[in-house]
Amino acid sequence: MSLPRIWAIAKKEFIHIYRDSRSLALVILMPAILMLLFGYAVTLDVKKVPMAVLDQDGTQESLSFVHRFSGSPYFHLKIFVQNEKEITQLIDEGKVKMGLVLPWNFSRMIKAGKKVPVQVLLDGTDSNTANIILSYVQAVARQYNQEKTFLKVERMGREKLNAPVEGRTRVWFNEDLESKNYFVPGLVAVIISIIGVLLTGQVIVREWERGTMELLISTPVKKGELMIGKLFPYFFLGLLDLTLAVFMGKWVFQVPLRGSITLLFCLSSIYIFVALALGLTISTVARTQILANQMAMIIGFLPTFLLSGFTFVIANMPLWLQIITYGIAPRYYVTILKEIFLKGADLSFLWTETLILVGMMIAGVWIATKSFKKELR
Amino acid sequence: MVGCQMFKRVRHLFVKELIQVLRDKRMRVVLIFPPIFQLIVFGYAANLDVKNIPTAVRDLDQTVESRDVIDRFRSSKYFKVVAYPQTPKEIEKLIRKGDVILSIEIPSGFSKKVKKGDTGTLQILVDGTESNTAMIALGYMGQILSDYSTAVVLKRLNQAGIVDFEEAGVDLQNRIWFNANLESRFFYVPGVIASIAFLIPIILTAQAIVREREIGTLEQIMVTPIRSWELMLGKTLPFALIGLFDVIMIALIGVFWFEIPFRGNPLILLLGNILFLLSSVGIGLFISTISSTQQQAQISTFFFMNPAFILSGFAFPLENMPQWLQYITYINPLRYFIIVIRGVFLKGIGLEILWPEITALAILGGIAILFSSLRFQKRMK
Numbered sequence: 001m002s003l004p005r006i007w008a009i010a011k012k013e014f015i016h017i018y019r020d021s022r023s024l025a026l027v028i029l030m031p032a033i034l035m036l037l038f039g040y041a042v043t044l045d046v047k048k049v050p051m052a053v054l055d056q057d058g059t060q061e062s063l064s065f066v067h068r069f070s071g072s073p074y075f076h077l078k079i080f081v082q083n084e085k086e087i088t089q090l091i092d093e094g095k096v097k098m099g100l101v102l103p104w105n106f107s108r109m110i111k112a113g114k115k116v117p118v119q120v121l122l123d124g125t126d127s128n129t130a131n132i133i134l135s136y137v138q139a140v141a142r143q144y145n146q147e148k149t150f151l152k153v154e155r156m157g158r159e160k161l162n163a164p165v166e167g168r169t170r171v172w173f174n175e176d177l178e179s180k181n182y183f184v185p186g187l188v189a190v191i192i193s194i195i196g197v198l199l200t201g202q203v204i205v206r207e208w209e210r211g212t213m214e215l216l217i218s219t220p221v222k223k224g225e226l227m228i229g230k231l232f233p234y235f236f237l238g239l240l241d242l243t244l245a246v247f248m249g250k251w252v253f254q255v256p257l258r259g260s261i262t263l264l265f266c267l268s269s270i271y272i273f274v275a276l277a278l279g280l281t282i283s284t285v286a287r288t289q290i291l292a293n294q295m296a297m298i299i300g301f302l303p304t305f306l307l308s309g310f311t312f313v314i315a316n317m318p319l320w321l322q323i324i325t326y327g328i329a330p331r332y333y334v335t336i337l338k339e340i341f342l343k344g345a346d347l348s349f350l351w352t353e354t355l356i357l358v359g360m361m362i363a364g365v366w367i368a369t370k371s372f373k374k375e376l377r
Numbered sequence: 378m379v380g381c382q383m384f385k386r387v388r389h390l391f392v393k394e395l396i397q398v399l400r401d402k403r404m405r406v407v408l409i410f411p412p413i414f415q416l417i418v419f420g421y422a423a424n425l426d427v428k429n430i431p432t433a434v435r436d437l438d439q440t441v442e443s444r445d446v447i448d449r450f451r452s453s454k455y456f457k458v459v460a461y462p463q464t465p466k467e468i469e470k471l472i473r474k475g476d477v478i479l480s481i482e483i484p485s486g487f488s489k490k491v492k493k494g495d496t497g498t499l500q501i502l503v504d505g506t507e508s509n510t511a512m513i514a515l516g517y518m519g520q521i522l523s524d525y526s527t528a529v530v531l532k533r534l535n536q537a538g539i540v541d542f543e544e545a546g547v548d549l550q551n552r553i554w555f556n557a558n559l560e561s562r563f564f565y566v567p568g569v570i571a572s573i574a575f576l577i578p579i580i581l582t583a584q585a586i587v588r589e590r591e592i593g594t595l596e597q598i599m600v601t602p603i604r605s606w607e608l609m610l611g612k613t614l615p616f617a618l619i620g621l622f623d624v625i626m627i628a629l630i631g632v633f634w635f636e637i638p639f640r641g642n643p644l645i646l647l648l649g650n651i652l653f654l655l656s657s658v659g660i661g662l663f664i665s666t667i668s669s670t671q672q673q674a675q676i677s678t679f680f681f682m683n684p685a686f687i688l689s690g691f692a693f694p695l696e697n698m699p700q701w702l703q704y705i706t707y708i709n710p711l712r713y714f715i716i717v718i719r720g721v722f723l724k725g726i727g728l729e730i731l732w733p734e735i736t737a738l739a740i741l742g743g744i745a746i747l748f749s750s751l752r753f754q755k756r757m758k
Contacts, residue, residue, distance in 0.1 A: 048697075124555045
């Protein structure tokens with residue numbers, strides 16, 4: 001193994017990347033854009049739900065009930081309507097997501113200590129948001145009912161009631177339940193897969209298509225040196241983007257990084273190798289650059305984006321799909337990322353995932369080497 | 378006659394493109410894989426429903442009352458009690474490992490407090506890593522605790538001889554429109570239709586043009602009597618048509634396999650689709666003008682698609698994004714088409730409500746085609 005030769009190959013690869021403005025954009029711009037989007041834009045949080053109210057009672061009692069919604073940051077009382085048709089219209093138009101209908105005898109029933117039917121009309125198109133809105137409404141109702149019930153009991157001449165049970169809740173790891181803390185750690189895996197698989201997928205195929213591979217083979221460069229030399233720049237870029245992503249995540253988006261940065265980088269390096277191995281294999285198997293790109297997208301990028309636990313929680317997927325995700329390397333890496341960032345986990349918690357990733361790395365490198373050797377006859 | 382000639386030329390090109398696409402293995406992959414993959418992912422994986430939340434329970438009271446509380450969690454379909462830790466450290470380990478998301482600790486003396494009429498306080502720990510799940514879990518938990526409270530109060534009153542006690546307050550009657558069981562796939566699968574109508578024409582159009590440019594046959598075509606706008610038509614129409622065909626196919630799969638309701642007027646969907654295809658094809662055309670190789674076209678497409686999808690309301694609701702970002706989404710044609718699709722499938726609304734979106738699609742489509750075709754013509758010179 002000659003170091004100067006490896007470095008020569010690596011340098012040539014660096015120049016290729018540098019000269020190709022689109023690849024460069026992929027390395028620098030794409031991660032930045034994704035970070036911005038998932039750090040600032042994408043959110044599953046539900047706040048300021050636009051709602052309409054049909055208050056057929058119009059008394060102090062009914063208004064005070066409505067105020068429990070309008071005074072809450074979770075709801076945004078947009079309009080008081082005169083009839084149910086208006087609510088229908090507003091929901092159809094998408095101007096409000098829910099409607100509240102209070103009957104004409106609201107105040108009377110409440111004062112009499114009876115239960116009043118209140119209609120909640122909900123736009124179910126976005127099922128997740130609707131679910132969350134529903135839980136908000138139910139929480140408001142629960143609180144209201146408890147107060148009214150206890151009041152009723154007190155008025156019956158009994159002593160003041162206390163709520164029999166309450167929960168004192170502590171939220172760990174993501175105290176404000178912000179979805180960016182959920183997304184940003186997993187995003188690192190996506191960014192690495194862009195570099196590791198998408199870019200690397202071009203490495204060999206490009207030379208074949210341009211006809212420069214024969215030239216390379218005629219030089220004293222050995223296959224091992226070629227492989228290492230070609231992959232080195234992408235490993236370096238992977239680490240670079242990793243650093244950028246971690247830095248932005250922690251300082252720009254204030255995502256907590258509670259674990260050891262060293263561990264993060266070590267385990268990330270393992271994953272970068274896995275990604276590179278995949279990219280290299282694709283590069284030797286594909287006949288054309290376009291095909292390599294497509295394969296990289298299908299095998300590398302999309303599963304990382306959609307099936308790794310980055311966007312959709314694996315535990316909520318149907319069983320057969322969960323089983324499939326066990327074969328996807330990013331799944332384990334996303335777990336590692338989330339645990340190190342949010343839970344401050346150390347190796348003792350992560351040894352299973354680490355072991356599997358190391359196994360995949362060894363297998364990946366072996367496959368890549370075999371298919372690479374086959375190519376360079 | 379001139380008109381006839383023109384029509385013939387376009388038609389020849391049209392047929393040639395169609396044959397090439399269907400014959401090319403790569404193109405076939407583009408046609409088949411994305412729709413199937415997206416349908417699988419968004420029909421099955423994309424599931425934000427929360428059930429069987431792994432829960433740990435630590436009962437330091439061991440009384441009838443405490444066991445009653447635990448039973449309520451056990452018998453709820455939302456929770457699955459998987460662990461009975463003995464020490465706080467065990468609880469911590471379970472949460473850190475991700476084995477449980479929620480932990481409930483019932484302190485000793487709980488039942489005494491409840492019987493006395495005081496408040497028994499449960500210590501709840503929830504893993505906030507998956508914020509969505511955590512929030513929903515807390516909601517369900519609140520419901521269970523509230524039901525328990527009510528039961529206790531009722532029992533106490535019964536014991537004091539007061540029967541027929543009615544709880545006071547509001548009785549929520551939920552009517553959930555468009556998606557009564559709140560199924561995730563009702564939200565996602567119609568979006569897949571829009572996404573495919575976006576993706577496929579862009580990729581095919583860009584590839585088809587750039588490939589010819591790369592190979593050099595584009596120049597050869599320019600030598601023929603064909604005009605550049607006829608060339609453009611011939612190269613975009615087939616892919617618009619394929620896009621249309623794909624939409625119909627996926628819509629059928631959506632309705633018959635995924636059982637997504639279709640409550641509106643198919644003609645509106647068609648209209649929206651055609652206008653939307655103007656944008657897709659226009660963007661594909663544009664990408665072809667900024668790419669010299671298919672490789673570049675692919676990367677440019679990737680670059681463009683990602684933000685376009687993320688900012689379209691396809692997977693992530695737009696309402697809660699920061700305002701400045703929402704303004705950007707106004708120029709995203711995908712955003713409008715998704716509203717139209719969801720409106721036609723789930724809401725069953727018509728033009729009287731969807732006209733703003735249809736208009737936006739028309740305007741954006743017109744601009745896209747105009748701008749791209751001008752660039753294309755310029756580049757052809």
